[in-house]
Amino acid sequence: MGFDESNTSREIRELALAAEKRIRPHIRRTPMEPAADLSRENEGRVYLKMESMQHTGSFKVRGALNRLLAMDESELRAGVITASSGNHGLATAFGMNRLGIDGTIYLPENASPLKVSMLKDLGAAIRFHGADCDRTEAFARQQAEKTGKIYISPYNDTYVIGGQGTIGLEILDRLPHVDCILASVGGGGLITGIAGAVKAVRPETTVIGCLPENSPAMAVSVQSGRILDVPMQETLSDGTAGGIEPGAITFDACTRLVDRWQLVSENDIRRAMVLVFERHRLVIEGAAAVAVAGFLKLAPRLTGKTTVIVTCGRNIDMGVFRTVVCPKAVL
CATH class of the missing domain: 3.40.50.1100 (Rossmann fold)
Structure with a gap:
């Protein structure tokens, strides 16, 4: 909509x-x-x-935090999934840490090594899929639908x-x-x-x-x-x-x-x-x-x-x- x-x-x-x-x-x-x-x-x-x-x-932390803070109790219990070339993933991981929310971050296989390292430092659960952001986002959205988790788009939200x-x-x-x-x-x-x-x-x-x-x-x-x-x-x-x-x-x-x-x-x-x-x-x-x-x-x-x-x-x-x-x- x-x-x-x-x-x-x-x-x-x-x-x-x-x-x-x-x-x-x-x-x-x-x-x-x-x-x-x-x-x-x-x-x-x-x-x-x-x-x-x-x-x-x-x-990116502005948008990710706003989405996380707007989640209701059922969404919080379900947890989140997102996809990112790096910065949105970092922002979401930062927000999840601060708010105590579980989630998984999907990255393209060619993601920046620095951003991958920073995500690991934040303790984020990360997965790799696809050679570009489009494939990664589509797959992450499918995983969210299968598992009932909340998908947080990098922009389409x-x-x-x-x-x-x-x-x-x-x-x-x-x-x-x-x-x-x-x-x-x-x-x-x-x-x-x-x-x-x-x-x-x-x-x-x-x-x-x-x-x-x-x-x-x-x-x-x-x-x-x-x-x-x-x-x-x-x-x-x-x-x-x-x-x-x-x-x-x-x-x-x-x-x-x-x-x-x-x-x-x-x-x-x-x-x-x-x-x-x-x-x-x-x-x-x-x-x-x-x-x-x-x-x-x-x-x-x-x-x-x-x-x-x-x-x-x-x-x-x-x-x-x-x-x-x-x-x-x-x-």
Whole structure:
């Protein structure tokens, strides 16, 4: 079941406000880092919304916690199953630990070794299935149906979307007149939550979805008017890689709420990671760099705008980060 076509932003804002009350004791209000170097690119004011500083190193904890905290007694007794390329799994494991809920996390066989290690450190029960996120999610959902456990989607869930929408509430608290927000897009939960929470009170704010050229499923689907099975290639943005499940409520919401789509190359992603490290001494993962790269490509069209770039996570393997930042170094 999706959102009301005429009231999508208002519905999502209400979900975000309810989520704010549930999850506030458990999450961080992440910093808004002024970015002087990026501000020079568009002769405006640019901020990094540092979701990379959130618990578990990613924004995902907001949505996962909101879903877990909204479970009733029968759901709590049943336990949960989820699927993830890593960050949603980490967020769900964090929430399960904090709330004392049992569950299993399914990962694709090529999941980031760092994220697998972090999940093990959290004591999560993990299983591997499939060579990509789409197969993993489909299998995990089937297992939930067979066992009677509650499936927590990484994006296709109103509670998850509401949790991510709390980022939009925090942005407006700091910058009530924000002109533009850029966020990376995989399944669309992050940008749907932010766009709804913001546009319900400030519809003139431009929301831009940024995706890697190697995995552009949502952008291609929205531009085609239907969810498509879009081929993907390997990308540094493993956190946004993969397709969109049939009937995902984020598709229609993205169609209505996202004003522009921007694709970036793998070289663009690398340059953005290096820039943020060199200028801010901050480590961000590929998915976060996608939004920074999107801004750099669009900066001439955003002249003078007060802009927020959501840096969605920091969970990147050291070996991968080293090859990006210091490709010729011998350590």
